[in-house]
Structure formats: structure tokens, C-alpha cells
Amino acid sequence: MENRIPKNRAVTRRDFVKGAALGTLGLALGLGKSKAQAHSAVSQVVLIRKDEAVDAQHNVNPKVVAEMIDAAILAFSGEKDVLKAWRQFIRPEDTVGVKYTHCSWMRIHTEQAVVDAITKRLTDVGIQNNRIYAQDGGLPAKNCTVLINVPTIKVHTLAGLASCLKNYINFSPQPSAYHEDKNDKLGEVWQLPDVKGKTRLIIVDALRPYFGPGPQINPLHRWDYKGIMVSTDPVALDATSLSICKVKRRLFKGEDWPITPPPKLIAAADAIYHLGTSDPAKIKLIKLGWEQDILI
Numbered sequence: 001m002e003n004r005i006p007k008n009r010a011v012t013r014r015d016f017v018k019g020a021a022l023g024t025l026g027l028a029l030g031l032g033k034s035k036a037q038a039h040s041a042v043s044q045v046v047l048i049r050k051d052e053a054v055d056a057q058h059n060v061n062p063k064v065v066a067e068m069i070d071a072a073i074l075a076f077s078g079e080k081d082v083l084k085a086w087r088q089f090i091r092p093e094d095t096v097g098v099k100y101t102h103c104s105w106m107r108i109h110t111e112q113a114v115v116d117a118i119t120k121r122l123t124d125v126g127i128q129n130n131r132i133y134a135q136d137g138g139l140p141a142k143n144c145t146v147l148i149n150v151p152t153i154k155v156h157t158l159a160g161l162a163s164c165l166k167n168y169i170n171f172s173p174q175p176s177a178y179h180e181d182k183n184d185k186l187g188e189v190w191q192l193p194d195v196k197g198k199t200r201l202i203i204v205d206a207l208r209p210y211f212g213p214g215p216q217i218n219p220l221h222r223w224d225y226k227g228i229m230v231s232t233d234p235v236a237l238d239a240t241s242l243s244i245c246k247v248k249r250r251l252f253k254g255e256d257w258p259i260t261p262p263p264k265l266i267a268a269a270d271a272i273y274h275l276g277t278s279d280p281a282k283i284k285l286i287k288l289g290w291e292q293d294i295l296i
Contacts, residue, residue, distance in 0.1 A: 043236040043277045045229060046072045047206075047296075048288040053226040054207055055170070062113035064214045065228070068289070072230040075286055083125055087230075089200040092126030097144035097198075098134035100114040100205075101151050101167055106164075107217055108154040108210045114228070117146060118203060137170050141194040142249060149202040149234065153209035153241045155221075155249075155266060159183040160263025163241045164202055164234035165275070171195050182265035187273025190234075204229040204237055223248065226290065235269045235276030236283045240296065241265060243280070248250045 025277065048071055053064045068083045079085035090096060098118055098189040100110035119134050133139050141147065149167055156162035160168075169175045180185045189195065206229055206252045212221025225244070230239050242263060249257040270278040277283060 007293075011040045011073045028120075042282045043231065043233040044076065044284045044286065045231040045233070045236050045240050046076045046286045047229050047240070048072045048075075048225055048286065048295075049206075049225070049290040049294065051226060052291045054224040058208065058224060060111050060113045060207055060293070062116065065111070065113040065207070066117035066120070068193065068228045069121075069230075070113070070226050071176075071288060072203075073121075073144075075288060076230045080107045081266050082121075086121050086125045090122060090125055090127065094127060094128055095131040095144050095248040096122055097139045097141055097147045098147055099139055099141075099147055099167060100134065100136055101162075102136040108152045108208070108222070110150050110152050110205045111207055114150060114203065118150060127254055141171055141198070144198060146200050147195070147198040149199055150205065151179060151202075153245065155211050155213065155245055155259055156263075157194070158261070158287070159186070159212040160261050161238060161242050161245070162264070163204060164237045165190070165265050165269055170196060178265075180261050181264075183261060184196075184211045184268035184272075186265040187269040187275055190269075190273065190275055199234070200232065202231055202234055203227075204241065206241070206244075209241070209245065209248075211245045211252065221252070225293075225295075234274035235266060235278050235282075237276075238263075238266045238269070239278045239280065239283065240285060244295045252293075 003277055045180055046050055050064055050067045050068055053068060054060055056086050061074050073085045074082060077085035078087050098115060100115050102109045115134055120131055133144065148163055151163045151167035153163045160183055165186050172189045206225050206227035208222055209225050210222045212218050229237055266278050269275045
């Protein structure tokens with residue numbers, strides 16, 4: 001199992017998290033639907049925060065992070081047993097790609113504690129190590145029956161926002177085709193044959209997001225938000241992440257601080273590629289834990 005960070009249309013299709021269509025798709029996959037979402041007409045996002053997740057020196061506490069992920073999965077699934085909750089999304093016979101981010105350019109990496117907690121739960125539900133690919137670039141999506149998207153959150157100098165939707169950009173043979181004013185086409189990547197229909201779960205590392213411009217990282221623009229988010233809807237997660245970053249930018253600057261380039265990818269992923277919902281009125285946000293400076 002490659003799960004150290006060295007050197008990558010889903011079951012996040014809108015109906016996967018909505019109403020009766022969720023049941024149909026879940027049955028087709030041989031999976032149960034989330035109890036909490038069985039009667040939901042909106043996309044659900046769970047946000048959990050714990051003050052103890054990151055200390056004053058910006059060190060991440062792996063034990064707390066693992067507890068946060070478990071709590072978020074339980075809340076999202078509606079289960080009371082954590083392994084039953086994971087089995088709503090993952091089967092023992094699956095081959096799973098855990099697609100984290102380890103960008104060498106804008107160095108806001110998925111924390112190893114997050115990756116380790118996820119891969120441990122995959123083994124707990126019966127996935128053998130040789131069927132877990134925890135990688136960024138080079139993740140063999142073609143070999144995987146399931147993808148778990150594990151991005152960070154960062155305002156991005158080439159796409160406006162880099163989180164769930166953009167985390168799959170290096171599945172494309174031509175990532176530069178989605179930069180700057182072409183970021184609204186990023187939904188295409190989710191339709192590639194090796195990717196489409198495979199994303200059953202998204203776990204966002206919101207422990208230490210980045211809200212400033214890049215590509216050079218300014219330490220003043222990174223903060224300890226101490227959060228984890230869980231959903232099956234990448235668009236709802238990106239819309240939520242963008243809202244948090246916008247508020248943080250406004251507080252930091254004392255006025256509106258427009259993001260350049262505009263992150264058009266979110267609305268386009270909804271309206272054009274039908275990967276989820278970008279409308280805040282159709283996103284049910286469940287907040288757990290520490291609420292200080294939650295920003296949303």
C-alpha cells in the first residue's frame with residue numbers, strides 16, 4: 001500500500017445524494033444509502049471542527065483527526081457504528097484510490113494524518129493493502145473501482161479555488177487546459193472514462209486552508225481552521241469552502257478581496273456538468289464541534 005505522501009461523474013452525481021434516486025443508484029452499486037440522506041431533497045455536507053486538532057505551533061494531532069473523520073462519517077451516513085458507516089460507501093472487494101493533494105507548486109498538502117486515518121478505515125472494512133492506492137500524481141484510476149477524493153482548500157492563482165473539483169485535474173493528460181479563464185471546464189475531468197462514476201466519498205482536509213493569492217505561499221494567508229468536511233457532492237463542498245475563504249479574506253483585508261481568476265468551475269460543475277449543487281439554499285450544512293470563528 002502506498003500511503004505515505006511522496007509522490008491521484010462520480011457517484012457524486014447530483015442524484016446520489018438526493019431523494020429516491022439515491023436508493024436506485026445505491027442498489028445498482030450494491031450499497032445502502034445514507035440513512036440521513038434517504039429522505040433528503042438537498043445535498044448534505046458535514047463540517048466538524050475541533051480546537052485540539054491543530055496546536056499553537058501548527059502541528060496536527062493524528063488521533064484527534066481520526067476521531068473527527070469518524071464522527072463526520074457517522075453524521076453523514078446516519079449510522080451509529082463507524083464500520084457500518086464506511087460500508088455504506090466501500091465494499092471489501094473494492095480497489096480504492098485515495099486521491100489526496102501534494103502539489104509541489106502551491107504547497108498546501110493533504111495532511112498525512114488525514115490520509116492515514118482513511119487508509120486505516122479501508123483496511124478495517126476489509127480492503128487488502130494491495131488494493132489501496134493512496135497517491136496524488138500517478139494514481140492509477142483505471143485500476144480502481146472506487147475513488148475517495150481527499151483535497152485541501154486553497155485559493156488558487158490558476159483556478160480561483162483548488163479543492164474537490166480541481167483535485168482531479170492531474171487525471172487529465174493536459175492539466176493546463178483548465179487553468180485561468182478555462183477553469184469552468186474542470187468538470188470535464190470528472191467525465192473521463194477512468195474517473196466517471198467512481199467517487200463514492202469526499203473527505204476535505206480543512207485543517208489549515210490557504211486564503212491568499214499564490215503561487216508563493218504567504219504564511220500570513222494560511223490559518224488553522226481545524227476542520228474536516230465530508231460529503232458525496234464535490235460542488236456543494238467547493239461552494240462551502242469558497243464561502244469560508246471569502247469571509248476569511250474579507251476579515252483579513254477589512255474589505256471585499258475578489259479572487260482572481262474567478263472560480264467559475266463551481267457554478268459550471270453544477271449547471272453544465274451536473275456534478276452537484278452550488279446553490280447554498282440547496283446545501284444542508286451540518287456543523288459539529290468547535291464553533292469559534294467558523295465563518296459560515
